[in-house]
Amino acid sequence: MATDVVTMDKIVSLCKRRGFVFPSSEIYGGLGSSYDYGHYGVLLKNNVRALWWKAMLQERDDIVALDSAIIQHPKTWEASGHLASFTDPLVDCRTCKLRFRADDLQEAACGRKPSKHPGETPDCDLTEPREFNLMFETTIGPVREEGAIAYLRPETAQGIFLNFRNYLQFSRKKPPFGIAQVGKSFRNEITPGNFIFRTREFEQMEMEFFVPPDQAEHWFEHWLAERMRWYTGLGIRPDHLRLRPHGPEELSHYSRATSDIEYLFPIGWRELEGIANRGDYDLTQHALHSGQKLEYVDTASGERYVPHVIEPAAGADRALLAFLVDAYDEDEIEGERRTVLRLHPQLAPVKVAVLPLVRRDGQPELARAVWQELKERLQAEYDEGGAIGRRYRRQDEIGTPWAVTIDHQSLEDHTVTIRDRDTLAQVRVAISSLADELEARLRAPWRSPKLGS
Ligand code: GAP
DSSP: OOOOOOOHHHHHHHHHHTTSEEETTGGGTOOTTOEEEOHHHHHHHHHHHHHHHIIIIITOSSEEEEOOOSBOOTHHHHHHSHHHHOEEEEEEBTTTOOEEEHHHHHHHHTTSSOOOOTTOGGGOOBOOOEEEEOOOEEESSSOOOTTOEEEBOSOSHHHHHHTHHHHHHHSOOOSSEEEEEEEEEEOOOSSOBTGGGBOSEEEEEEEEEEEOGGGHHHHHHHHHHHHHHHHHHTTOOGGGEEEEEOOGGGOOTTOSEEEEEEEEETTEEEEEEEEEEEETHHHHHHHHHHOOOOOEEOTTTOOEEOOEEEEEEEEHHHHHHHHHHHHEEEEEETTEEEEEEOOOTTTOSOSEEEEESSSSTTHHHHHHHHHHHHTTTSOEEEOOSSOHHHHHHHHHHTTOSEEEEEOHHHHHHSEEEEEETTTOOEEEEEGGGHHHHHHHHHHSOOOOGGGOO
């Protein structure tokens, strides 16, 4: 097995070549750090989301789902602290009119990173740093006036806090319980970049877990372990993951403790997901600003308290990037170089490709019939164009774990071969048991072949 050969450039190029992710608005020259997901990217991201929901909803009975609005009452962001504190320090250059993050410039000046300034740093005529709010502003209704200003949400979390009372009433849940949400968030990032790692429009998968105050530490540890398990269970190599607790100077305005799950991207160790103990900050703030009581009352004992919140906050795009990076591999088959995505089968955009060996002798007709049956149960793809070797390579590059080949023997005895993407082993099975066999393989425990034996 090849050692790590992955670079960000290879991922970007594979994503474009194979229809996972395209630069957005390309025909107009592109829009910096904006991306569109193509067919296989959509299938892959759907699987990332679905497996997150499965871990949150299907495998537990203490979490419920929400899909809240992107534009919420503007007071939300006053209460949450985002209007005052969700900022980056910026400097402007009076000469070239470019804008930099103050902390990024320091890096440039000390020589660790080349300046992005076309006129080079010594010519810069910089303003004093000032705080720049990262929220995207918009107006509600046709008139831009005071009171009509609203914001695109910079995190999905606040929609959950706004609905806390509704959930206490309808869900028959009491702390400890969680509310989960997946959806788009928007941040006017000053230094987006590194492909889909940091963009201005991205998708979050967040869950707010409401607990009795004296249980907060226990649940914080619980969610650190659970979330690490989710990534490794989906094939991420454990030595490419680590937990990093935030120092006091790094904590967000709402956080009592945060640990990042970091992944070893080709650009180095970077945050993949943040797990925070938000204490009672959000519910208390929204109670204060809305005048509504946001607390839990135990009707039997009369006990009342403001629950504390443990929040695992993940990014769907960033997780997808980590899965791609971790799965990327190159090897050689019969003297020919192959690129292969060794994705966990449950993540793979396509589970099975159905390929007639040749485009004659009744093989395409039988292959299409096999595909018709499989597609009812699995994401399957039919492909008859080109040499069989090239078709295998194409499926390897999009991470399809199994290829079913229909050959002359298939017409005689109604059997087909299943080729395994990773081991390249081919086994012959009866068409009548093919779907069961593939579903059993999909459910079976899986270990990244990049881990070695
Ligand atoms: N509610 C807490 C919160 O939003 P965060 O650490 O700012 O915490 C959580 O964001 C996750 O969202 C990050 O770990 C990352 O995966 C993803 N994320 C944040 N900003 C992003 C961006 N600009 N582009 C892509 N993903 C981003």
